[in-house]
Amino acid sequence: MSTLQTTTLQGDAAAAPKQAVNSSRGGIMRRQLPEMLVGLGLLAAPFILPVVGMSPDLLTRILIWGLFGLGFDLLFGYTGLLSFGQAAFYGTGGFVTAYLLTSGVVSNLLLALLIGTVMASIAGLAIGYLTLRRTGIYFAMSTLAFGEMFYFLENSSFKEYTGGENGIAGVPPPELSLGFVNIHISSGWPMYWFVAIFFFVGYLIARRIVRSPFGTVLKAIRGNPKRATALGHSIQSYKLTVFVVASAYAGLAGGLLGVFQSYMPPDAFALDTSAQLVIQTVMGGAGTLLGPLLGATIWLYLYEGLQQLGDIGAYWKLILGIIFVILVTVFRHGVAGGILDFVRHRRARPLAADEEGSDRVAGALDIVPPLSSTQAGSPVLEARGVTKHYGGLKANTDINFTLREGELHGVIGPNGAGKSTFFAMLAGELATTSGKVFFRGKEITGIGVTEVCQLGMSKSYQINQLFEHLTVRENVMIPVLARLRGKYRNDMLRGLHSDELDSQVNAAIGMVDLTRQADTRVSDMSYGEKRRLEIGLALATGANVLLFDEPLAGLGPEERVLVVALLKSVREGRSMVIVEHDMDAMFELAERITVLYEGRKLAEGGPDEIRRNPDVQTAYLGGMDDESA
Amino acid sequence: MPSMSLVFSQLFNGLSVGLLLALISTGLTIIYGTLGVINFAHGALFVVGAYAGYTTYALTGSFVLAVAGGSAVALAVGLVMERGLMRQYYSRPPEDQILVTFGIGIVLVEIVRGLYGGVSLSVAPPSWGTGIARIGSLIYPLYRLETLGIAAVTLLLLYFVLYRTSLGLIVRAGIEDSQMVNALGINVKRTFLVVFGIGAMAAGFAGVVNAPIVALTPDMGFRYLVDSFVVVVIGGVGSFPGAVVGGIIAGEILSLTAMINPQYSDVMLFAAMALVLIFRPQGLMGQEGRE
Numbered sequence: 001m002s003t004l005q006t007t008t009l010q011g012d013a014a015a016a017p018k019q020a021v022n023s024s025r026g027g028i029m030r031r032q033l034p035e036m037l038v039g040l041g042l043l044a045a046p047f048i049l050p051v052v053g054m055s056p057d058l059l060t061r062i063l064i065w066g067l068f069g070l071g072f073d074l075l076f077g078y079t080g081l082l083s084f085g086q087a088a089f090y091g092t093g094g095f096v097t098a099y100l101l102t103s104g105v106v107s108n109l110l111l112a113l114l115i116g117t118v119m120a121s122i123a124g125l126a127i128g129y130l131t132l133r134r135t136g137i138y139f140a141m142s143t144l145a146f147g148e149m150f151y152f153l154e155n156s157s158f159k160e161y162t163g164g165e166n167g168i169a170g171v172p173p174p175e176l177s178l179g180f181v182n183i184h185i186s187s188g189w190p191m192y193w194f195v196a197i198f199f200f201v202g203y204l205i206a207r208r209i210v211r212s213p214f215g216t217v218l219k220a221i222r223g224n225p226k227r228a229t230a231l232g233h234s235i236q237s238y239k240l241t242v243f244v245v246a247s248a249y250a251g252l253a254g255g256l257l258g259v260f261q262s263y264m265p266p267d268a269f270a271l272d273t274s275a276q277l278v279i280q281t282v283m284g285g286a287g288t289l290l291g292p293l294l295g296a297t298i299w300l301y302l303y304e305g306l307q308q309l310g311d312i313g314a315y316w317k318l319i320l321g322i323i324f325v326i327l328v329t330v331f332r333h334g335v336a337g338g339i340l341d342f343v344r345h346r347r348a349r350p351l352a353a354d355e356e357g358s359d360r361v362a363g364a365l366d367i368v369p370p371l372s373s374t375q376a377g378s379p380v381l382e383a384r385g386v387t388k389h390y391g392g393l394k395a396n397t398d399i400n401f402t403l404r405e406g407e408l409h410g411v412i413g414p415n416g417a418g419k420s421t422f423f424a425m426l427a428g429e430l431a432t433t434s435g436k437v438f439f440r441g442k443e444i445t446g447i448g449v450t451e452v453c454q455l456g457m458s459k460s461y462q463i464n465q466l467f468e469h470l471t472v473r474e475n476v477m478i479p480v481l482a483r484l485r486g487k488y489r490n491d492m493l494r495g496l497h498s499d500e501l502d503s504q505v506n507a508a509i510g511m512v513d514l515t516r517q518a519d520t521r522v523s524d525m526s527y528g529e530k531r532r533l534e535i536g537l538a539l540a541t542g543a544n545v546l547l548f549d550e551p552l553a554g555l556g557p558e559e560r561v562l563v564v565a566l567l568k569s570v571r572e573g574r575s576m577v578i579v580e581h582d583m584d585a586m587f588e589l590a591e592r593i594t595v596l597y598e599g600r601k602l603a604e605g606g607p608d609e610i611r612r613n614p615d616v617q618t619a620y621l622g623g624m625d626d627e628s629a
Numbered sequence: 630m631p632s633m634s635l636v637f638s639q640l641f642n643g644l645s646v647g648l649l650l651a652l653i654s655t656g657l658t659i660i661y662g663t664l665g666v667i668n669f670a671h672g673a674l675f676v677v678g679a680y681a682g683y684t685t686y687a688l689t690g691s692f693v694l695a696v697a698g699g700s701a702v703a704l705a706v707g708l709v710m711e712r713g714l715m716r717q718y719y720s721r722p723p724e725d726q727i728l729v730t731f732g733i734g735i736v737l738v739e740i741v742r743g744l745y746g747g748v749s750l751s752v753a754p755p756s757w758g759t760g761i762a763r764i765g766s767l768i769y770p771l772y773r774l775e776t777l778g779i780a781a782v783t784l785l786l787l788y789f790v791l792y793r794t795s796l797g798l799i800v801r802a803g804i805e806d807s808q809m810v811n812a813l814g815i816n817v818k819r820t821f822l823v824v825f826g827i828g829a830m831a832a833g834f835a836g837v838v839n840a841p842i843v844a845l846t847p848d849m850g851f852r853y854l855v856d857s858f859v860v861v862v863i864g865g866v867g868s869f870p871g872a873v874v875g876g877i878i879a880g881e882i883l884s885l886t887a888m889i890n891p892q893y894s895d896v897m898l899f900a901a902m903a904l905v906l907i908f909r910p911q912g913l914m915g916q917e918g919r920e
Contacts, residue, residue, distance in 0.1 A: 130907065321735035
C-alpha cells in the first residue's frame, strides 16, 4: 500500500470516533422527524385549518391529490421522469373500484380499492413499457398521448362499465367490516380520518422508498442516467418499477376519490387531471414528497377563495397559469423546496439522509473482488482486429490490443488518432464495425456498459460524469450499490445502510482523498476535487480492470501530481488502460504503450522503446500530420 | 363491406385531415429540430390563430384576410414568447422547457376564454368554398378539398424555405451545431426567433384554415396538441418529412377506422403510436440517437 493511502486511512481513523458520536446521538428521533411531523400535522389539521375556512371536504380532497402526488413525485421529483399521463392510472383505479362497488361484484371496500390499485399498476406496466423506450420530451409526449387514449377508451369501448360521459354515480358510502363490527364512515370528518390513514401509510412507504438503496439509484438516474448505467445499474428496470409504483399510488387515490364523493367522474381520466397534478407538484416543490400536497392545498384553496370574489372567479385558471409560469421561471424548487433550501442554508450542512451511516472503513483492497484470473501476465482485455467506420470516415482500422493482468497500459496518439473511439469500444459503449473485444476470454463486443461494469471493468471519463446534486458520499454509493446488489434489485423497502456498504463507500472516498468533503454536494466542489471523485466512482465499482480517459485533463500542476500519485497507489490488484496527452506522466506511469495514429496502431512497446521510435517521433512532430500533439 | 366510393371518399378525407395535422406538426417539429424545445403551447397557438381569424373574418368579411390575420397574431404571440421567456430556457433541462411552455399554453387559452367566453363559435366557409365538388363519381364538400390544396401548398412552401433558402441552411446547420453556426458569424439568436415565429405561425395558420370545419372552443387546442404529438412520435421528432408522413398516416388511420367503427378511430391512432414505439422508437423518419 502506498504512502498516500496509508495517511488518508489513518486520518480517517482519527476522525471517525468523533463523527460516530455525532451521528448516533441524532438517533431515531431525528431520522423519523418528517414522519412524525406529518403524522402530527394530519392529527392537528382538523383543529386548526377550519379556522382559515377549510372544510373537511376540502381537506379530504387535498389529501387525495397529495396521495396521487406521492407516487408522481417518486417518478418526477426523484427519478426525473415527467409524465403527462398519470390521469390514466388515477382513472383506471377509480373506475375499477367504483364499478366493483356499485355493481356489487365486490362489496368489501378495501378489497375493491386493492383491485383498483392492482389494475392501475398493470396499466402502468403496459404504458411504462411503451413510453420508457424513449426519454425526455418523447416520454412526456407519449405519456400525454396514452393518457388521452385511456380517456377515449373510457368514453367508447368501456362505456357500458364506466357510464361514458355520465361516470359512475352512487358509489356506496364506505363501510369497513371488521368481522364482528361494521364501521360506517360518513362524510365530513370521519371521511377525512379515513383518507388521512391512507395518506399517512402512503407517505411512510414513499419515505422508505426514497431512503432505500432502490431510491438512491432513482436519484442517480435523475442526476446522470448515462453514468448510472455505466456504473452497473440497469436503469430501464428501475424506471419501469417506479412507473408502476406511481401508477399504484394513482390507482389508490382514484379509488378513494370515487368513494369520497360517491361518484366517479369521467374527467378523472382527462388531460386536465394529469396537468393539475404536474402543476401542483411543481408549485409545491418536486422531490420533497410533500410538495404535491402543498401544491394541492394552494390550488384548491386558491380556487375556492377566488370563487368567492365574484368576477375574478372566472379568471382563476388564468391567475393560476401566470403564477405557475413565474414559479417555473424563477422559483424552480417550489414552496417546499424553498423551505428546505432555507433550512439547509441555516444549518450550513446538507440535510443528509444518511446520518445513520457507519464510519467503518474497509481496507483499500477489500473493495476489489479477489482476482479471478489465475496468473499474472495472462490477458484480461483483448481487442482483435477492432474497426470502426462512420460512413467514409475511418475512425479505427484493424487494431489489435492486449492488456495483461496487473499491467498499466498507456494509449497515446495525436489529436484525431481515434483514441476515444477505440476506448469507447473497449468499454463496451460503442459497437464495432468489425472485430471483437474479449474480457477474460469472454466476448464483450458491444454488450453495453452495464454488463461490462458488472463483469468487473469500469471507465472514468474525460469529461466528469458525476451526480452533481448529490453529495460525495451519495455519489460513491451508486457504484458500490451496483456491485453489492447487481444491476437490478427491488429492495425499495429496505434500509440503505449496511456495514458492508458504508465501509466500502468510506474506503473509496478515502482512496481519492475526499474524506473531509464526504458530505459536500458535488456542485459545490472544485474542479480538481471533482476530477478525483470521477476516478473514485470507477474505483468504487470494485472493478479490477479500469479504463481512464485522460485522467489529468484540465488539472493544474499540483493536482496533476496528486492524481498521478493516486493512480500509482491504486495499481495493486488492478489492471489499467490510460489514454493521456501528458507524455511525461504517461512515460512515468505506463509499463507498456500503444501509439495510435490516423486510426491505426503505429507502434507498441515499453516507454523507452516508444520514446526512441522514429515513426512515433515523426507522428508527434507533425511530419506526417498537420496537427501537433 | 363498405362500397368502393365510400372507401375512396374516406381515403381522400384522410388525406385532407392528415395534411392539416402535418401542417400543425411541422410547426412543432421545426421548433424542436432547431431549438431543441418541444412547445407544449403549440395547441394554444392553434387556438389563438383560430380566434384571431374569427375576429378578422367578422370584421372584414374576407376569409383570406382572416387567414392572414390569424397567422399574424399567432406569429406575434410566438415572437413575444420567444423574446420574453423561451430564450432563457434554451440552456435549462427539457423538463423545465416543457413546464414553462405548458404554463404559457394555459395562460393563452384562458385569455382566449376571457375574451370570447367558453361557448363554441362557428365560422362559415368562404364564398369560394361553399358547395360540393364532384370528382368522377365522388361527391365531396368543396371546402375540404380546398383545405387539402391549401395545406399541401403551404407544406411545399415551408419545405422550400427550409431546404432551398439560406435561412433554411442556417436553420439546418443550427440543428447540427448552434455554437459553430454562431462562431461563423451568423446571428443564431435571430434565427431562433424567426424559427419560433414560423412554428407558431404554422399553428395559427392551421387554426384559421381548420375553423370552418369545426366548432371553435378555447379547449380545442389540447386535442390538436395530442394529435400532433402522436404525429411527430410516429414520424420522428425534429424531422420535417417525418411530420408530413406521420400526418398523412394519422389522417388515414382516423378516417379509415371511422368508416368501420368510429368509436375506435382515436384508439387506433394510439395503437399505431404504440407500434412505432415498440419497433422503431426513434420514429419512422427519425434518426437514431437524437432525443
